[in-house]
Amino acid sequence: MRQFRLKYFLLSILTGVLIALSFPKINAFYLTWIAFVPLIYSALRNCVKNSLIYGFLAGFICNGISLYWIFPFIQYNTDSIIQSVIVSVLLWSYLALYFALWSGFLSFTRRHLYPLLSILFASCAWVSLELLRTYFLTGFPWNLLGYTQNSFLQIIQIADVIGTYGISFVIICVNMLLYYWLFSKSGKRKYILISALVMLILITYGLMKMQKFNTSYGEKLTIGVVQPNIDQYKKWDSEYKNEILTTLESSAKYFENKNVDMIVYPETTLPGFLQGDTEIQDLIKNISKLSYLNLIGAPSKIDNKIYNSIFAINNEEIANIHDKNHLVIFGEYIPFRKILSKFFGILNSLGDFSKGGVMQVYSCGKIIVGPTICSENFFPSLSRDLVSKGAKILTNHTNDAWFFDTFAPYQHFVMNIFRAVENRKNIIVSANSGVSGVIDSYGNTIFKTQVNENINFTSSAYQNDYVTIYSKFGDFFAFACVTFTLFILIIIFII
Numbered sequence: 001m002r003q004f005r006l007k008y009f010l011l012s013i014l015t016g017v018l019i020a021l022s023f024p025k026i027n028a029f030y031l032t033w034i035a036f037v038p039l040i041y042s043a044l045r046n047c048v049k050n051s052l053i054y055g056f057l058a059g060f061i062c063n064g065i066s067l068y069w070i071f072p073f074i075q076y077n078t079d080s081i082i083q084s085v086i087v088s089v090l091l092w093s094y095l096a097l098y099f100a101l102w103s104g105f106l107s108f109t110r111r112h113l114y115p116l117l118s119i120l121f122a123s124c125a126w127v128s129l130e131l132l133r134t135y136f137l138t139g140f141p142w143n144l145l146g147y148t149q150n151s152f153l154q155i156i157q158i159a160d161v162i163g164t165y166g167i168s169f170v171i172i173c174v175n176m177l178l179y180y181w182l183f184s185k186s187g188k189r190k191y192i193l194i195s196a197l198v199m200l201i202l203i204t205y206g207l208m209k210m211q212k213f214n215t216s217y218g219e220k221l222t223i224g225v226v227q228p229n230i231d232q233y234k235k236w237d238s239e240y241k242n243e244i245l246t247t248l249e250s251s252a253k254y255f256e257n258k259n260v261d262m263i264v265y266p267e268t269t270l271p272g273f274l275q276g277d278t279e280i281q282d283l284i285k286n287i288s289k290l291s292y293l294n295l296i297g298a299p300s301k302i303d304n305k306i307y308n309s310i311f312a313i314n315n316e317e318i319a320n321i322h323d324k325n326h327l328v329i330f331g332e333y334i335p336f337r338k339i340l341s342k343f344f345g346i347l348n349s350l351g352d353f354s355k356g357g358v359m360q361v362y363s364c365g366k367i368i369v370g371p372t373i374c375s376e377n378f379f380p381s382l383s384r385d386l387v388s389k390g391a392k393i394l395t396n397h398t399n400d401a402w403f404f405d406t407f408a409p410y411q412h413f414v415m416n417i418f419r420a421v422e423n424r425k426n427i428i429v430s431a432n433s434g435v436s437g438v439i440d441s442y443g444n445t446i447f448k449t450q451v452n453e454n455i456n457f458t459s460s461a462y463q464n465d466y467v468t469i470y471s472k473f474g475d476f477f478a479f480a481c482v483t484f485t486l487f488i489l490i491i492i493f494i495i
Contacts, residue, residue, distance in 0.1 A: 008046065011038035012054040016061025022148035023066045024410035032148040036175035039099075040122075041183065043106040055103025059096030066143055067092065069406035076232075076402065095140070098129045105489070112492045115184060115191075119176040121488050124481035126172045127165045131478045134379065138326075141378045143411060145171055150414035153443055154206035155199075159421040160468040162477035163380055169481065174198065213424055213441040218464030221367065221393070223428055224263035224291060226251045227436040229454040232401040235268065235432075244271040245283055247454075252287050254456040260291040261366065266432035267297035267308060267324075267373050267397040274298045274311060274318065288313045293364050295321075295371060297397045305354040310371045310397055314364045323356025324373040325382065361389040367463065372419075374398040377412075380475065383419040387471045392463035394419065394427045400434025405451045409434035417443040422470045426461045441466075 018035035021028045039058050043051040070091055075084040105125045106118075113121055126145070134141035146167030149155050158166055174195050181191035228247050234240035248269065255263060270280050280298075287294050294313040299306055300320055307323040359382055361370045370386025370393075377383065377396045386394060396416050400409040413435035420427045421443040429437050429448075437448030438459045447459050 015039035020065035051107035056100035059099025127481040157206035218462030270298035
């Protein structure tokens with residue numbers, strides 16, 4: 001009996017490891033298509049209680065490996081190994097609960113659903129849980145299952161209809177089909193045939209979309225990107241202000257005679273408030289001469305509130321075009337600061353940022369751009385909002401120096417690939433220290449930098465006014481999955 005239970009524990013661990021290896025930086029995306037089979041086997045052969053345990057184990061292993069960087073991130077902010085262990089384990093455990101619930105749902109419904117209905121339910125349930133994770137407790141939609149497919153461009157094209165959640169749906173669907181193909185007592189052939197047909201349809205759709213939205217789709221622009229690679233401990237220390245300004249002046253000189261239309265800088269690039277600082281204003285005047293439009297990140301202060309902002313500089317005119325909507329906990333604000341600040345040794349010296357208002361699109365006639373700041377690209381609805389307001393090209397301004405050279409900057413960057421496909425918009429990514437790059441309308445990365453690299457580069461990019469089904473209707477597919485999941489659970493509970 002112990003050996004029998006050990007088998008399920010080992011299978012659950014296998015699922016966790018395979019999924020973790022599918023995410024960047026390792027990026028073995030093909031493993032995701034079989035990774036859930038061991039956990040499905042365990043869940044469908046055990047009671048709900050045991051299935052919850054096996055699911056939790058798989059989720060904890062998966063998140064402990066793929067999100068290992070939480071530990072050094074917390075340690076940097078707390079300078080405490082004990083606190084880092086506690087916070088990391090709590091987060092990995094929280095995320096593992098979603099795996100546990102999904103596994104428990106499979107066990108709960110296993111005697112009530114025919115295989116094809118079970119496949120549909122399992123796929124919808126997973127999407128429902130991902131949607132919940134995206135928004136519950138301010139949301140942590142890091143490493144959605146669909147993100148594993150960032151380099152499988154033919155598959156991810158379907159995101160322009162059903163979003164990234166739809167790709168997660170397909171992955172679970174194929175895993176369930178493979179399970180029934182391997183372990184069902186009869187009719188095995190139909191499951192592998194359905195699986196092959198699903199993949200064939202999606203790849204065909206993807207190839208058609210990739211041909212239409214090729215790299216040169218839209219109106220051509222020449223873009224400049226700055227990645228200054230300023231150490232995190234220097235960014236908020238006034239002693240390093242002149243060093244940072246010198247670095248930015250050097251970056252600006254790179255674009256002389258390059259005839260760029262727009263230069264994109266990271267978030268909080270400037271070492272202080274743009275308003276009222278003559279040194280920073282002199283730098284801005286020099287920068288403004290180098291391109292038609294410059295987008296630069298800087299803190300701003302309005303009515304004693306501090307914002308993480310993006311400024312547009314056009315013909316020496318400066319406009320605050322966007323204040324960050326979604327703030328990073330313990331990075332941009334500290335909940336219960338009076339209580340917790342003594343536990344966090346390295347805090348933003350400016351204090352808490354305030355949350356911005358609505359998403360803003362900036363138009364200077366030639367360019368209509370929608371900016372997101374750092375974690376705002378986690379949330380598909382924010383990029384979609386910019387496109388609905390007329391953005392023809394998107395930018396993401398970030399500072400991933402918090403994460404050092406871990407998996408995190410790579411995992412963060414690939415989210416932009418899916419925002420590009422969902423809305424069929426080029427995305428320009430500028431990271432202080434992380435991965436910067438240019439992504440075209442079908443998710444192809446035209447150019448990207450290395451982590452911890454001080455680099456400036458130019459690239460062609462294209463803006464367009466195409467509006468996708470996803471841009472129009474958002475996550476209708478995900479909400480349909482939630483409706484179906486609740487319907488099945490209620491019916492079975494009543495029965």
